[in-house]
Amino acid sequence: SQQGEEDPQALSIQEGENATMNCSYKTSINNLQWYRQNSGRGLVHLILIRSNEREKHSGRLRVTLDTSKKSSSLLITASRAADTASYFCATDGSGGSNYKLTFGKGTLLTVNP
């Protein structure tokens, strides 16, 4: 079964720096999504990138997708302390089960003020 795997597992940076997180998966996908989870809270949807897209921007977020390498990256520019959270990538099934998302274990990002 496919699985999103994020790396690094943990990332600690200073406020103002950029943070890059990577995700790899194993099988074909329709789209890939990134979510944020603050400690003890639910997931917040950040961005969705479709399999025919290579790059997408949303505010300070930039997501890339390389389907040949089955990998994606999430870049947060000019990080803020409020960006401290766990970040997960989630893939769907190319067979059409868009709700049956497969999540990785996440990257814990700590932004130090």
Added chain:
Amino acid sequence: NAGVMQNPRHLVRRRGQEARLRCSPMKGHSHVYWYRQLPEEGLKFMVYLQKENIIDESGMPKERFSAEFPKEGPSILRIQQVVRGDSAAYFCASSRNDPATNEKLFFGSGTQLSVL
């Protein structure tokens, strides 16, 4: 417009007891999904329901677990005779339309189940 509401936030049960987790989807959403997050793991799909129908329960354990989404009221995830391995965060998500349209899922804050 309230988001997906789950309660309780924390639930403690002893082995062998029953756990009932509730989820009220966002207003206007008729599709509900349950996910489980074991410690140090990513979320894993359990079940997809529409009003009064289970659409896909392929991720749900065959025994002790059941889910419903009645015509009126919240969706319920029920775990009978809980064991320590059931300890996890259970998240509910909802969407307005059929997920085949690449509809975004909105997640609740989860219920943390601890089995003593």
